[in-house]
Amino acid sequence: MDFRFTDEQRLYRDTLRAFVDKEIVPVAREWEQSGRYPTEIVEGMKKLGLFGLAVPESYGGLAADTVSFALTFEEISRGWMGIAGILGSHSVSCFLLANHGTEEQKQRYLPELATGARRTGIALTEPGAGTDLQGIRTTARRDGDDYVIDGTKMWITNARHADPLPVLVKTDPSASPAHTGMSILLVEAGTPGFEVTADIGKLGYKGTESCEVVLDGVRVPSSQLLGGVEGRGLQQALSSLETGRINIAARSVGIAQRAYDEALSYAREREAFGRPIGDFQAVQQRLAQTAVRLQAARLMTYWAASRMDDGVRMDTESGMAKIFASEQALECALDAMRIHGGYGYSTEFEVERLYRDAPLMSIGEGTNDVLRGVVAKALLSGKATVR
Template sequence: MDFTLNEEQTAYRKMLRDFVQREIKPVARDWEQSGRYPTEIIDKMKEMGLFGLLVPEEYGGADADFVSFALTFEEVARGWMGVAGTLGSHSIACWLIAKYGTEEQRSSLLPELATGARRSGIGLTEPQAGSDLQGITTRARREGDHYIVNGSKMWITNARYANPLPTLVKTDPTTSPAHKGMSVLLIDSSLPGFTVSRDIPKLGYKGTESCEIVLDNVKVPASCLLGGVEGRGLQQVLSALETGRINVAARALGVAQASYDAAYAYSKNRDAFGKPISNFQAIQMKLADMAVDVQAARLLTYWAASKLDRGERADLESSMAKLFASEVGLRASLDAMRIHGGYGYSTEFEVERYYRDAPLMAIGEGTSDILRTVIAKQLLNGSSVD
C-alpha cells in the first residue's frame, strides 16, 4: 500500500499551490467581503485547463485521475472555498455528459466545456425537495420533438453561466416507484422561459452565485434528453454524486487545512503572559487534534478517489469521506477561531471566513445525517470496510 502521491500528482499539487498563493489568497478576503465575482481567477483556471478535469482527452479535456481531481478542490478551497465551487458543479455536469450522453451530446458539448468556453452546473434541489430527490415536482411533458418544462430549482451554482444545465425532471410523474419516471434534460439557459429569479443570500460560500431558477413552459428539444432514454435520470445523478462527494470532501479538507495553518501561525506569533500561546498545553492539544483530523480526512478522501481510479464503485467510500471531512472542516474552523480569540471574530482575519464557509460542506451533496443513513444501509446490506 502506497499512501504517497506519485511524481505527476506532486508536481500538479505544487502548480496548484503556486497558483492559489499568487492569484487567490491575496484577493480572497477583500473580494469575498465586497461580493465581487472572481472573473479573473476563473479566467486563469480556464487557461490552466481546470474546467476540463473530468472531460475525456478525445474531447479536449484533461481526463484527470480522481486523486488529482480531489487535489484540485483541496488546494483551491484552501485559498477560497467559493471559487472552488465554480468548478464543482461544472465538473459533475461534465462527468454526467461524458458518462451518459449520446455521442452527439458529447461531441457538441464537451470540447467547449473542457475549455470553459461553456460552463455548467447541475439542477437537482427544489424549494420543497433537497435530500429527497424523488420528491421533485419539476415536470417535462413530451410534445412531438420537444419537452415542455415547468418547475423551479434552488441553490444552483453557475446558474447565469450554465449552458447547458443538466436538470433533473419528471418525464412521467405517474410512475411508481417515482425514480422510474425521472430523467435529466440538458437545458440551454438562453431558452425562453428559463429565468434566474434571484440570488440566494448566504452566510458563506461567497464569490460564486447560488440562485433560484424558474422554468416556465421552457421548450427543450428532445435531443437534449441525457442519453436519449427516459427514466434513467435518478440513476444518472446518483452515480454522478460519487464524484460530487469527492469534490465536497476535498473542499472541506481545504478549509480544514487552511484553518489549521492559520491557527498554527497565530499560535506561534501571539504572546500571552510573556510567551507564545503555542507554549500552552491547551493550545497544543487543539493543534494536535486538528492535525490528526485533517490528515485522517485527507486519507479518507484520497482512498475514496483511488477506488474510482481503479474503476470500482465508491458510493460507500465517497460518503464516508464526505461525512468525515465536512465534520472535520466544522471542528477545525471553530477551533481556529477559538485559538485566535477575539481576533478570530474579526473580518480582518481569514478564520471567520473559514467558519462561515465550513457549514455548507456538511449540508451540500448530502447532509451529514443523510450520509450516515446511506453508509449504514450499505454496511447492513453487506458492504465491507476491511
C-alpha cells in the first residue's frame, strides 16, 4: 500500500494550505465569536474551484479524486470547521445530482454549482426523524404535472443559500417498506411556500447556518423529481452520504491536526517552574498520544478514500473511518485543552473552539452508535471483512 500523495495531490494540498493560512486562520476566532458570515472566504473558495469538487469535468467541475476531496476538508477544517460545512453539504448534493439526476437536471444545475454561482445543500433531517430517515413525514402528492410538498426539515446547512435544495419526501406515504415510497425533489429558492424560518443556535459549528425549513404547499414541476423516477430517494440519499462520511472523517482529522499544532506550540512556549511545560513527562505523554491519535485517524480516512477511488463499495470503510476519526478529534481537542490548562478554557485561544466543534463529528452523517451497528451487520453477513 502506498500512502504517499501524487505530485498533483501534493501541489493541491499546498495551495489549499496557503489559502487556509492566509484567508481563514487569521479571522476564524473573531468571526466565529461575532457571528459574522464568512462571505470573503466563500468567494475565495469559488476562485479555487472548490464548489466543483464533486462535479464532473464535462459540467465544468474539478471531478476531484476522493483522496483530494478528503484533503480539502482536512485543510479547511484545520482553519475553521464551520467553513468546511458550507462546502460539505454543497458537495454531497452535487454528488447526488451528478450520479442520480436526469441529463436535463445536470445541464440545468451542475455548471453553475461547479463555479459557486449557485450553491446547494440537502434536506433530509426532520424534527422527528434524524438517523431514521424512513420515519420522515414530509410528503409530496402528485397534482397534474406538479408535486405539492408539505413538511418541515431541520438542521439544514446552506438553507439560506441553496438553489436548488434537494428535499427527501414521501411520494407514497403508505408504501411498505417505507423506503419504496420515498423520493427526492429539487426545490428552487423563491418557490412560494418554501420558507427558512429560523437559524438554530449551536454549541459549535459556527460560520454556516443550520436552519429549520418549512414547506407549505410548495408546488414544483414533476421534472424536478431527481432521476425522474419515484421511490428511489432513500437509496439516492444514502449513496451520497458515503462521500459525506469521508468528508466528516477528514474534517475530524483537520480538527485533530489543529489541536495537535496548538498543543505542541503551547508546550514549547509556556513555562512553569522555570522551564517549558513540554519538559514535563505528563505533558509529553498527552502530546505523544495526540500525535498517535491524529496520524492513525488520518491513515484510516485516506484508506477509506482510496477504496472509493478504486471503485469498490465502501460504506463499511467510510463508516469505520468516520467513527474512528471523529472520536479521535474529540480526544485530541480535550487533551489540547488540558495541555493549555486554564487558558484552554478561554475564548482567547483556539482550543476552546476546537473543543466545541469536535462533538458534531460523532453525530453528523449518522451517529457513531448507529454506524457501529451498520459496520457490525456488514461483518456478520460477510459483506465486509477485516484482514
